[in-house]
Amino acid sequence: MLLKRFPTSTECRLYVDARVGRIVQEYYESAGEAERKLQRHLNAKKSTRYPARRTSMIVNEMELEKFTFVRERFEEMLADVESYSERDWQVEVARLFCLMFPRYVCVLEGVKIKERFSRPGKEVRREVDMVLVDSAGTIDILEIKKPFSDCLVSRGRYRDNYIPKRELAGAVVQCEKYLFYLNCGGVSTEEAIQKRLDKELANAPRVKIVNPKAYILAGRDDNLTDEQRFDFEFTRRGGSGIMDIITYDDLMRRLYTMTEALRKQIGDA
Structure with missing residues (x-):
C-alpha cells in the first residue's frame, strides 16, 4: 500500500x-x-552626449574660426608690408603657415648644418632659415620672402617664355641645395636638428631626414597676365625637391575657399 x-x-x-x-x-x-x-x-546616457552631427559641426566651427583668423591676419599684414622687417615677417608668416598646415608641430629658425660639397676638403657651415618638423619627426624646409609684386616671372619673353625672375630662381636653387645638404648630412645633421628641437618641445619626436621637401612663399600674382600665370606653373612644378611655390594671392584664395567650404558645411548641418 x-x-x-x-x-x-x-x-x-x-x-x-x-x-x-x-x-x-x-x-x-x-x-x-x-x-x-x-x-x-x-x-x-546617450541623450546627454553630443550626437555625431553636432560634434562634427562644433569641429567645423572651430576650424572656421581658425582659418578666418589666419585670413584676417594675412590681410592686415599684406596691407602694411613695409612696417615689417624681413625677420619679423618670416617669423609671423611661419606661425600662420603652421596653422594652415597643422601636420607641422614646430618651426625651427636659423638651423645650422655642415656640408663638405661646395668646397671640397673643407667643412662649411650653412644656415637654413626655417625647418618644419611634423609630429613624426620628419622635416621639410620653408623659404619665406616678402610679397614684392614683381619678383616671380619676367615681363618680357625669352624664346617665347616668361622665365623666373632672379629672386625666385635664386630661392629655388637655394632650397634645392639645402635639401641636398640635408639628405647627405646623415646622422650628424639629424643630431644637430634634434638638439634644437629638444629645446623647443618637451618629449620631442626623433628627427628623421627622409627625402625632405621645400615650400617657397613669395610674391604676388594678381598683376600677372594669363600667359605669365601659365608659364609660372611650370616653375612651380619644375623643381624635384620643391613641394610648392605659393604666392600670397594664392594663399589668400586658398584661405577664402577653406572658409567658404566650412561655412557651407555648417549651414547645411
Whole structure:
C-alpha cells in the first residue's frame, strides 16, 4: 500500500522537467528585465552626449574660426608690408603657415648644418632659415620672402617664355641645395636638428631626414597676365625637391575657399 503512494519514475521525470522549466523561466524573466534596465540606462546616457552631427559641426566651427583668423591676419599684414622687417615677417608668416598646415608641430629658425660639397676638403657651415618638423619627426624646409609684386616671372619673353625672375630662381636653387645638404648630412645633421628641437618641445619626436621637401612663399600674382600665370606653373612644378611655390594671392584664395567650404558645411548641418 505504501509503495503505491510513491511517485512513479514518470512522475519524477515530469516533476524535474517542470521544476527546471520554472527556474529557467524565472531566470530569463529576470535577465530580460535586467537587459531592459540596462537599455534604459544607456538611452539616458546617450541623450546627454553630443550626437555625431553636432560634434562634427562644433569641429567645423572651430576650424572656421581658425582659418578666418589666419585670413584676417594675412590681410592686415599684406596691407602694411613695409612696417615689417624681413625677420619679423618670416617669423609671423611661419606661425600662420603652421596653422594652415597643422601636420607641422614646430618651426625651427636659423638651423645650422655642415656640408663638405661646395668646397671640397673643407667643412662649411650653412644656415637654413626655417625647418618644419611634423609630429613624426620628419622635416621639410620653408623659404619665406616678402610679397614684392614683381619678383616671380619676367615681363618680357625669352624664346617665347616668361622665365623666373632672379629672386625666385635664386630661392629655388637655394632650397634645392639645402635639401641636398640635408639628405647627405646623415646622422650628424639629424643630431644637430634634434638638439634644437629638444629645446623647443618637451618629449620631442626623433628627427628623421627622409627625402625632405621645400615650400617657397613669395610674391604676388594678381598683376600677372594669363600667359605669365601659365608659364609660372611650370616653375612651380619644375623643381624635384620643391613641394610648392605659393604666392600670397594664392594663399589668400586658398584661405577664402577653406572658409567658404566650412561655412557651407555648417549651414547645411
